[in-house]
Amino acid sequence: xxxxxxxxxxxxxxxxxxxxxxxxxxxxxxxxxxxxxxxxxxxxxxxxxxxxxxxxxxxxxxxxxxxxxxxxxxxxxxx
Numbered sequence: 001x002x003x004x005x006x007x008x009x010x011x012x013x014x015x016x017x018x019x020x021x022x023x024x025x026x027x028x029x030x031x032x033x034x035x036x037x038x039x040x041x042x043x044x045x046x047x048x049x050x051x052x053x054x055x056x057x058x059x060x061x062x063x064x065x066x067x068x069x070x071x072x073x074x075x076x077x078x079x
């Protein structure tokens with residue numbers, strides 16, 4: 001964001017930003033708040049502990065979770 005400001009580019013007026021590192025508190029409070037694609041950490045942890053405790057048997061060795069999109073002000077609406 002700092003570099004974009006130095007280049008006189010506005011977010012989201014000139015460029016949209018989507019972060020892929022997850023939903024961190026700093027994303028929500030950055031100027032502007034960042035749109036993020038992340039994982040559903042709570043659901044993943046609940047599933048993991050359920051498997052460890054023997055309460056749930058996974059259907060296979062690979063367990064996939066849908067990514068979560070949290071839309072905030074860093075993405076402009078399509079024109």
